[in-house]
């Protein structure tokens with residue numbers, strides 16, 4: 001059902017865990033199937049994402065997209081991290097089965113939520129970042 | 141070699157070697173069409189008759205009350221649609237339950253579109269229907285009660301004898317989907333007042349794509365598949381002779397070994413349940429403590445999701461299933477788990493293990509050891525578990 005890359009990230013998730021006192025943290029869920037994803041960001045004074053970790057309650061695709069998303073944003077600037085869309089994550093994983101596409105939306109949204117949290121904490125505005133939804137199933 | 145432990149016998153079973161051996165001659169040697177007149181075809185006809193007799197005897201029925209079908213789904217479709225069609229002048233109300241297999245539920249939805257009204261009975265937290273609720277749901281225009289013998293997910297065995305008595309008292313036709321129960325627990329259609337019963341070969345170590353419908357002789361049911369005169373003009377199509385022979389053989393062996401299997405499987409299953417409940421925290425057993433199929437165990441592990449659990453079990457060579465929304469394709473959690481009152485989030489972490497006569501104590505212990513390890517790993521990944529631990533710390 002899943003590509004080798006998905007299985008690899010599912011079995012050996014990268015950056016799974018928590019960051020103590022993160023610069024930003026975001027939790028988003030999909031009430032439709034009940035899954036929850038949380039992203040932690042550590043952002044340095046130059047606005048570079050030094051570290052990124054995740055925790056996920058969800059299917060194999062949700063775990064794999066979380067893992068891949070953390071790899072894609074690590075070491076990037078905030079603006080670059082905003083470009084990490086669910087499509088980019090899916091492509092990096094060699095695709096997902098059609099019923100699992102929505103799981104990758106969680107990853108994108110969780111990163112945005114964490115960035116939003118960072119912006120609020122620091123009283124800044126991140127250009128191009130919209131207030132994330134807590135529940136992505138509203139979109140569908 | 142990687143270990144292989146098959147614990148999904150409610151999904152399908154391995155065809156027994158003895159069953160396969162009995163089937164094989166009907167492919168290459170006695171391949172005649174049982175409807176043909178020459179002597180050669182007589183062998184095939186005799187084999188079909190013999191299988192029919194075996195199945196009828198297993199149910200305390202007459203041979204002419206057994207109709208071979210393409211499996212459980214066809215039998216369920218046929219039973220419901222045929223009674224609806226036959227009785228629509230009398231009334232258009234059907235009673236069933238919220239925990240039926242989709243072969244029943246989707247047929248009911250179809251009948252609702254045709255103008256029938258369906259009452260879906262609730263079940264309690266163990267998956268049992270309430271007999272008073274059933275009696276209360278009966279109306280002047282109720283034509284059919286359809287309640288499954290045993291549930292495929294949580295294994296709960298419904299009070300079939302009492303349901304049959306209520307149906308009989310009110311002069312209502314009673315159908316039971318016995319796909320999970322036939323060959324596992326004793327069934328007698330007269331004692332239990334069953335008018336129609338569905339069963340399927342691949343759930344009792346027989347072949348796939350073959351099943352039967354038992355229909356009481358006094359019922360007038362119409363043909364479902366139109367065509368040739370097979371099955372007393374009620375189910376057209378050249379007989380699936382090897383399949384029928386296999387179903388007959390599987391039934392015979394299932395009846396002969398039922399008591400011994402029940403004892404052995406119940407013992408192993410209870411060991412499995414005991415170990416999981418004792419050794420894994422935050423887990424619940426779904427289903428009934430005593431009124432339960434011998435081979436079924438169903439759990440919910442809090443804070444984790446079922447598909448992830450299944451994939452990790454698969455990596456360990458263990459086949460199981462889950463009612464998690466993520467495994468369903470439709471993204472809805474199992475309707476059975478919702479019907480027993482579980483919130484989505486708990487239903488998410490469900491795991492069904494269904495053993496067989498071939499399952500060993502070592503298999504069960506291996507599975508439990510793997511589950512323990514995987515649950516710890518998945519909880520480490522779960523934000524819900526992180527929050528739960530933090531909340532407990534603060535208290």
Ligand SMILES: Cc1ncc(COP(=O)(O)O)c(C=O)c1O
Nearest residue numbers: 211212213241243292319320340
């Ligand atoms: C309770 C129940 N009814 C019906 C069916 C359908 O049977 P079949 O797969 O033979 O069509 C199944 C099996 O999946 C079942 O468990």
Ligand code: FES
Nearest residue numbers: 035058059103466
């Ligand atoms: S997280 Fe539920 S289907 Fe992927």
